[in-house]
Amino acid sequence: MRHLLIITLLLFSAHSFAQKDIELKKKFLGAYKGTIPSYMMDTGEQIIEVSSTDIFVNITDTDITISIGNNALHGTYEVMFEAxxxxxxxxxxxxxxxxxxxxxxxxxxxxxxxxxxxxxxxxLSKV
Incomplete structure (x- = not known):
């Protein structure tokens, strides 16, 4: 009985000190628009200049879409930390x-x- 009480207390304390999930507030969700500046890229044979391009990011409750030029990338996100x-x-x-x-x-x-x-x-700025 004594061991059961100790185990229960340890599990409860470990659970209460566990890090809580951080969620973005609604005001941070939405569409953002910006520009990726031009940059130089080494292909191994030559150095080429990549011109600037528009980028759109749409953040929802559970997922994110990043559109660069004609390419749309879809995925999920996790808030690593809040500063x-x-x-x-x-x-x-x-x-x-x-x-x-x-x-x-x-x-x-x-x-x-x-x-x-x-x-x-x-x-990027919010649209």
Whole structure:
């Protein structure tokens, strides 16, 4: 009986101290529009310049869509942590090995997308 009480107390305390899921508030959900600046890319044989292109990001309660040019990427996200000024999203795109990172700022109605190398950082504003 004593062991059962100790085990119950340990399980209860471990459960109560577990990290809680962080969710984005409704005001941060929606469509964002921006531009990926032009950048240089080394193909192995030559260095080419990739011109700037528009990017659209749509964040819903459960998933995210990133549209770059004519390509639309769909996936899910998880809020990794909440800082004083922003949320950090870990975005898992379908059929893509590497995850993307998006900062959702709490003020100013804008987000930042950390591009896959060699893409530069893109700033997007809420539409």
């Amino acid at each position: 004083k000024d922003y949320f950090l999203l870990d975005v898992k795109i379908d059929d893509q090995l590497a995850n993307e990172r998006i900062l959702v700022y709490k003020r100013g109605k804008h987000i930042s997308r950390d591009g896959m190398f060699p893409q530069p950082l893109a700033e």
